[in-house]
Each structure stands twice: as C-alpha cells, then as structure tokens.
Amino acid sequence: xxxELSSRELTEAVLARIRAxxxxxxxxxxxxxxxxxxxxxxxxxxxxxxxxxxxxxxxMALKDVIVTRGxxxxxxxxxxxxxVPPYDATVTRRLAEAGAVLLGKTNMDEFAMxxxxxxxxxxxxxxxxxxxxxxxxxxxxxxxxxxxxxxxxALGSDTGGSIRQPAALCGVxxxxxxxxxxxxxxxxxxxxxxxxxxxxxxxxxxxxxVLGAIAGHDPADSxxxxxxxxDYRQFLQPGLEGVRVGVPREYFVEGMDPAVRASVEEAVRxxxxxxxxxxxxxxxxxxxxxxxxxxxxxxxxxxxNLARYDGVKYGYAYQEGGGMWENMEQTRGRGFGDExxxxxxxxxxALSAGYYDAYYVKALxxxxxxxxxxxxxxxxxxxxVTPTSPTAAFKIGERVEDPLAMYLSxxxxxxxxxxxxxxxxxxxxxxxxxxxxxQILARxxxxxxxxxxxxxxxxxxxxxxxxxPL
Amino acid sequence: xALTKDEVAHIARLARLGLTDGEIERxxxxxxxxxxxxxxxxxxxTEDVPPxxxxxxxxxxxxxxxxxxxxxxxxxxANAPLREDDYFRVRKVLE
Numbered sequence: 001x002x003x004e005l006s007s008r009e010l011t012e013a014v015l016a017r018i019r020a021x022x023x024x025x026x027x028x029x030x031x032x033x034x035x036x037x038x039x040x041x042x043x044x045x046x047x048x049x050x051x052x053x054x055x056x057x058x059x060m061a062l063k064d065v066i067v068t069r070g071x072x073x074x075x076x077x078x079x080x081x082x083x084v085p086p087y088d089a090t091v092t093r094r095l096a097e098a099g100a101v102l103l104g105k106t107n108m109d110e111f112a113m114x115x116x117x118x119x120x121x122x123x124x125x126x127x128x129x130x131x132x133x134x135x136x137x138x139x140x141x142x143x144x145x146x147x148x149x150x151x152x153x154a155l156g157s158d159t160g161g162s163i164r165q166p167a168a169l170c171g172v173x174x175x176x177x178x179x180x181x182x183x184x185x186x187x188x189x190x191x192x193x194x195x196x197x198x199x200x201x202x203x204x205x206x207x208x209x210v211l212g213a214i215a216g217h218d219p220a221d222s223x224x225x226x227x228x229x230x231d232y233r234q235f236l237q238p239g240l241e242g243v244r245v246g247v248p249r250e251y252f253v254e255g256m257d258p259a260v261r262a263s264v265e266e267a268v269r270x271x272x273x274x275x276x277x278x279x280x281x282x283x284x285x286x287x288x289x290x291x292x293x294x295x296x297x298x299x300x301x302x303x304x305n306l307a308r309y310d311g312v313k314y315g316y317a318y319q320e321g322g323g324m325w326e327n328m329e330q331t332r333g334r335g336f337g338d339e340x341x342x343x344x345x346x347x348x349x350a351l352s353a354g355y356y357d358a359y360y361v362k363a364l365x366x367x368x369x370x371x372x373x374x375x376x377x378x379x380x381x382x383x384x385v386t387p388t389s390p391t392a393a394f395k396i397g398e399r400v401e402d403p404l405a406m407y408l409s410x411x412x413x414x415x416x417x418x419x420x421x422x423x424x425x426x427x428x429x430x431x432x433x434x435x436x437x438x439q440i441l442a443r444x445x446x447x448x449x450x451x452x453x454x455x456x457x458x459x460x461x462x463x464x465x466x467x468x469p470l
Numbered sequence: 471x472a473l474t475k476d477e478v479a480h481i482a483r484l485a486r487l488g489l490t491d492g493e494i495e496r497x498x499x500x501x502x503x504x505x506x507x508x509x510x511x512x513x514x515x516t517e518d519v520p521p522x523x524x525x526x527x528x529x530x531x532x533x534x535x536x537x538x539x540x541x542x543x544x545x546x547x548a549n550a551p552l553r554e555d556d557y558f559r560v561r562k563v564l565e
Contacts, residue, residue, distance in 0.1 A: 069545075086545035180526040193524045222531040223524070292508045303485060310486075312558050317551030324561040325486070333488030341487055345478070345497055346504065348485040362511050364521030369514070371522060403500055404507060420525025444525075 007047065007057025010152075011040040011101050014059045018103070018150045021470050026125050027145035029064045029074055031104040039101040046099055054209045056099030061151040063142050064105035065112050066197065067186040068092050071102075075188050076120035077110045079315045079335035089186020090221065091155060091197050091214045098213045103151055106141030110337045111306065112162055112190045114138050115409045118400055119339045126396070127170060128468040129434055133393040136166030136409075142200045143170040148470055153201040153210055157187055159194045160294050161389075161413025164425035167200050168388035168437020171427045173454070173464060174200045175207045176413075178444045179420035180225035182211075183218030191301035192223070194294075194417040203464050204426065204454040208232035211447060227445055235448040236455045241275035243453060246381035250287035251412050251439075256390040263429030263436040264387045267457065271385070274456050279381065284373045289366050290415040295407060296350050296363035297418070302340075303347030309335060342403065371419040378443045383453050386412050388425040388437030416441060424450040427463040435463075471505040473498050 015033055022028060036059060043057030067073045067085035069092075074080045088096070096102075109119035117125045117140025125140045127133040128148040135144040139156030143166035146154050156163040158176035167174025175198045182197045189195065199210035212232045218224040247268055252261060272278045311317035311331030318330035336344070350359035377384060389409055399406040416423040421444055428438035438457070442449040458464050478498045482489045489497070543556055552559035 083549055084545075086541045086549075180528070219533060222533075223526060223528060225526060225528070286514070289511060289514065292511050295504065296508060307486075311551055312560055314549035315551075319551070324563050326488075327561055328486050329488030332486055333490075333493075336487070341489070341493070342497060342500060344485050344487060345481050345501060349481050349501065349505075352481065352484060359508065361521055362516065364523055365516035365519045366511055366514055368519050368522040369516070371525065404504065418525075 007040040007043040007101060008037070010057065011036050011059045014103065014149070014151065021148050022150065024126060024131055024470065025128055025144050025148045025150065026123055027106050027141040027148065027150050028061070028104045029076060029107050029122060029141065030072060032071060032102050036101050036103050043099045043101060053098050055095065055213055057101060058152050059101040059103050060095065061103050061106045061142060061145050061154040062092065063108055063139050063154065063156045065108060065157050065188045066092060066155060067188065068102070068105065071105065073105065073188070075111045076108045076122055077335070077337065077340070078121045079309050081316065083314050087186065090183035090218045092186060094214050106139070106145055106154060108141055109138035109339070111188070111340050112138040112157055112159055113302070113339045113343055115161070115165060115406055116394070116399065117141060117166070118396065119337060121337050124396060127393045128470055129171060130393065133395055133434070134169070136169035136389070136393065138162040139200065140166045143167050143172055143174065146170070146172045146200050146202060147468055149467070153199055153206055155197055155214070156200050157195055157197050158417065159191050159298060160417050161410040163198045163200060164413050164423055164437065164439060165389050165410060167425045169393040169435065171435030171463070171466060171468070172200055173203055173207050173427070174198065174425045175211060175447070175450070176416065176423045177211060177215065177447060178225070178422045180223055181215050181227070181422070181445065181447070183221040183224050185218055185220040189305040191298040192305060193301060194298060196417070204424070204451055204458050205236055207424070208236060208451050225445070230448065232447065232451055235451040237452065238456055238459045239275050240271060240453060240456050243276040243383065244381045245271055245276045245278045246282035246377055246384045247278065247280050248282045248284045248287065248377070248384055248386060250284055251386035253390050253411055256387065257392060257431050259431030260387055260391060260436050263431060264438055267428035267438045268385055270457060270460055271453065274460055282377060282381070282384065284377060286366065286369045286373055287415055290370055290418055291407060291411055293363045293366045293370065293418055294414040295346065296359050297367065299343040299347030300350045300360050301347070303344045303351065306340070306344055367418050370415055374419045374421055382442065382449050384441040386439045386441070388412060388439040392431040392434035392436055412439060420444060422447050422450055424454050426454045426457060427466070428461070429463055471502055471509065473502045473505070
C-alpha cells in the first residue's frame with residue numbers, strides 16, 4: 001500500500017491528533033502550530049522543486065532543553081519560564097536545513113534531572129499506555145509524543161538514560177549517540193561530560209535517518225568529535241550472521257520485574273535465531289557502582305553549570321531583597337524545583353574543600369574502571385544487550401518522595417553515559433500491558449552495529465508497531 | 471554519614487541557594503541517606519587507577535582567531551531582568 005501526501009496534509013493530521021489526545025497526555029510545553037504550517041508549506045515547495053531529503057516536511061518535536069531562536073525554551077523550569085533564546089542549537093539548525101517541521105517543545109524533568117517527568121515545574125506528562133503512570137524521563141514529553149502519534153519523531157537529551165528509559169517505558173525507539181557525535185551547542189547544559197542529544201522514533205530506520213541529519217563535527221562545540229558520519233541506512237539489513245552478542249549478568253539486577261527479564265531474554269533468543277552468536281554469561285563487575293559514580297559526577301557538573309542562573313542575564317529574578325547576594329539566593333531558591341536544588345547541593349558538597357578527593361576524584365577513578373570493562377568486553381563482542389530499565393512504567397507519585405528509589409530506575413542506562421559509548425533502546429515486549437525495552441550497546445562511534453542489530457530485530461518482531469489504545 | 475543542619479546551611483551558602491528551614495531539614499535527611507549510599511565506593515581499590523574526567527580523548531581544541539558576528543544585542547537583552555542602555559544592570563555589590 002502506498003499513498004503520497006503533502007507535508008501540509010501530514011502536518012495537519014498530526015496537529016489534529018495533538019488536539020485529540022494532548023489534554024490527556026500533555027507531552028508539550030509549547031506548541032508552534034503556525035510555524036509548523038509555514039514550514040510545511042515551504043517543505044512542499046522544496047519537494048515540488050525536487051530538492052527534498054528524507055526528513056523534509058516531516059513534523060517533529062524538540063525537548064524543551066534544546067534552544068530555538070525566538071521560541072521560548074523553558075527546561076520545564078520556573079527559572080526559564082519566559083526565556084526566549086537569541087540563537088538556535090546546532091541540531092535545531094540542522095533539522096531546519098533538512099526541511100523539518102517543528103510542532104513544539106516537549107515537557108521534561110526540570111533541567112533534565114529526573115526519571116519520570118514529574119519534576120517538570122509545570123505539569124506531569126502521562127504515559128499513553130496507561131494514563132495513571134509516568135512516561136519515564138527526563139525526555140518523557142518526547143517519548144510520550146512519539147508513542148501517542150503527536151509527532152513523527154522527537155529529539156531528546158540523555159545524561160544518564162533520559163532518552164532510552166522513557167523510550168522503553170513508552171514503547172518507542174530511542175538512541176543515545178556516542179559522546180561527541182552530536183553537537184551540544186544550544187543544549188542547555190546539565191552535566192557536560194555526559195550529556196548527548198539523540199532521536200526518539202517509531203523504529204530503527206527512522207532513528208538512522210534522524211541521526212544522519214544531526215550527527216557530525218561542529219566547531220561551536222569544542223567537545224564535538226572530528227569524525228566522518230556514514231550514511232546510517234547502509235546498516236539497515238536483515239540477518240545477524242557473524243554478530244557477536246554478550247549479555248552482562250550485572251544488568252539483571254535485584255528487584256527487577258520478572259516479566260521484564262522474560263521479555264529481554266526472549267529478545268536475546270530472537271537475536272540468536274537471526275544468526276547472532278550469544279554469550280549469556282558476560283561479567284562487567286564494576287556495574288553496580290555506576291549509580292554512585294553517576295550521582296557524584298552529574299550533580300558536581302550540574303552545580304557548576306547551573307551557577308549561571310543568577311537572575312542577572314536572563315531567567316527568573318527575585319528583585320525584592322536588600323542587595324545583590326540576597327536577591328541571588330532568593331532567585332535560585334525560588335526559581336529551582338526540589339530535585340534541581342537537591343542535585344546542586346549534592347554536587348556542591350562533593351566538590352567542596354575536604355570532600356573533593358573522597359567523592360569527586362574517587363568517582364572519576366571508578367569511572368575509568370567502568371570504561372575499561374566495556375573496552376575489554378568489546379574486544380570479544382560487537383554488542384552488549386541488557387534491559388533498558390529494570391521495571392516497566394511506574395505509577396505517578398510512587399517514587400517522588402524517595403530520591404534513591406527514583407535514581408534506581410536508571411541503573412541499566414547510567415554506565416553507558418559514564419563510559420561515553422552509544423546505546424539504543426527498542427521495544428521488546430510487554431509486562432502487565434506496559435512496554436519493555438531492550439538496550440543494545442556498542443563501541444564508541446559504532447552506531448552502525450546498534451542500528452544493524454536493532455533493525456534486524458524489528459524486521460523479525462512487531463513490538464515497535466504496537467500503538468497505545470488512546 | 472549524618473550531615474548537621476549547619477553543614478547543610480554552609481553548602482547552601484556556597485551554592486547561593488536560599489533555602490527555607492524546612493528545606494534545610496529535608497535535604498539534611500535526604501543528602502545524608504544518599505551520601506551513605508556513596509560509601510560503597512570506598513570498597514574499591516583505585517590506588518593505581520587514573521581519573522577519567524571526560525570519555526572523549528580530545529585536548530587543546532582551538533578555533534581560528536577571527537572576527538565573527540556575536541549574538542544580537544537586542545534579542546539578548548530582551549531576556550535581561552534589569553537593563554540600562556546596552557548593559558545588564560545589577561544591584562549594588564558593596565554597600
């Protein structure tokens with residue numbers, strides 16, 4: 001079956017879908033309907049001229065941590081509620097040049113700190129599969145929008161799992177590229193050595209197309225890697241003959257939902273049927289320490305990055321105090337939500353005199369061990385496969401009062417950012433009616449292997465085609 | 471690793487975060503619990519392990535020293551809470 005439609009028709013159909021479901025899902029902080037229709041009209045002209053690329057005219061959404069010139073960018077924080085960026089992020093510009101249609105900016109945990117999107121200062125986003133549950137986070141708005149058909153694809157950011165975990169919980173495909181592959185210029189900084197932008201899509205093929213559009217060296221980001229970007233479509237081939245798969249046992253953690261485990265194990269058997277060789281008993285012994293390492297490094301970097309919110313240059317400003325210091329303290333005390341303040345406190349403590357070596361430097365040393373174990377494993381295996389999250393979507397409110405329980409939902413994704421390697425989450429089944437994600441990991445800059453394995457898996461299964469009954 | 475109220479207030483001051491008494495008490499309990507969890511790292515021998523601050527081995531990245539357009543002044547200052555001419559205005563630092 002083949003039907004051709006214009007960008008305008010497609011954009012109007014997605015906008016109609018947004019009108020139909022958005023009051024239940026609440027994926028978007030800001031909708032840019034007028035801009036979307038303008039961009040769709042321009043895309044149709046471009047298509048008529050025969051100058052279209054694969055993303056021309058396709059309506060998409062950006063997580064509200066990616067700056068858009070002239071369109072407010074809030075990070076779902078009171079601090080930036082009225083902030084209108086004077087420039088575009090590199091990914092925003094690259095997608096615009098590819099002819100993308102921007103539908104709006106998606107909800108998130110404030111400053112990307114969280115695993116449920118409940119830390120948005122504005123409102124929570126609801127999981128399209130069960131409106132009483134969280135969509136995951138921090139890119140929960142992006143994941144829910146794609147799952148609910150409110151966008152064809154979306155960009156998110158991933159510091160410790162913030163693309164992959166919500167992708168898993170919402171039943172969509174999510175890719176965190178290798179650190180340095182996608183420019184961070186215009187990504188509001190959380191933890192600069194861990195942050196990476198990537199796509200949330202309906203399937204692996206779309207992820208390959210979007211990655212191809214946003215990847216590549218950018219002189220505006222000094223941590224951007226000077227590497228050649230291949231045409232990722234070349235990796236989209238059926239069959240996995242010759243692919244060596246390792247299954248690290250430490251990722252099947254205590255407290256894991258048995259139904260999640262069963263789905264992931266069945267997915268690995270599918271890879272075996274597709275021709276891959278599987279070693280079911282790989283060990284990465286430092287994995288359990290990744291949680292501590294992450295929650296020292298990420299808040300430390302955040303406490304430094306978020307020092308810029310001082311009420312002077314932009315953002316919320318408390319003006320009623322007696323002097324500059326009081327105004328600054330009140331600006332930050334009132335402008336930031338609980339989780340952001342908690343992490344600034346944690347990071348400030350870890351970096352403070354007397355604790356710097358015991359916490360921060362110690363975490364950096366264990367980071368080396370985690371990275372080395374991946375390097376050693378990738379001498380024997382092309383990819384490692386794990387669950388993306390130990391449980392399916394949890395209930396709204398269930399973990400908000402217990403920061404450690406919330407942090408534990410990212411145990412399978414954190415080590416990947418610590419090591420800087422790429423990770424892909426693809427839907428691999430259901431647990432109690434809720435989507436489950438399979439995480440696939442590869443060597444730095446070997447996104448090709450992730451896409452190959454994910455694509456072959458999706459050719460053989462239909463989990464990624466299931467849609468929530470909204 | 472029980473933090474005291476004074477320690478929490480000291481960290482808040484370092485971070486220039488104006489916290490209420492209730493927040494100080496809540497963060498005291500939560501941060502103490504999280505710091506306890508971190509003690510597991512002491513079990514790992516890292517004597518001969520160098521720290522990794524960054525996963526990508528790029529160093530001394532430079533850019534050509536050439537004049538390029540800067541951000542548009544009006545769009546930048548449109549976000550300023552207080553402005554005077556083409557400057558950000560701040561409250562008096564020293565009385």
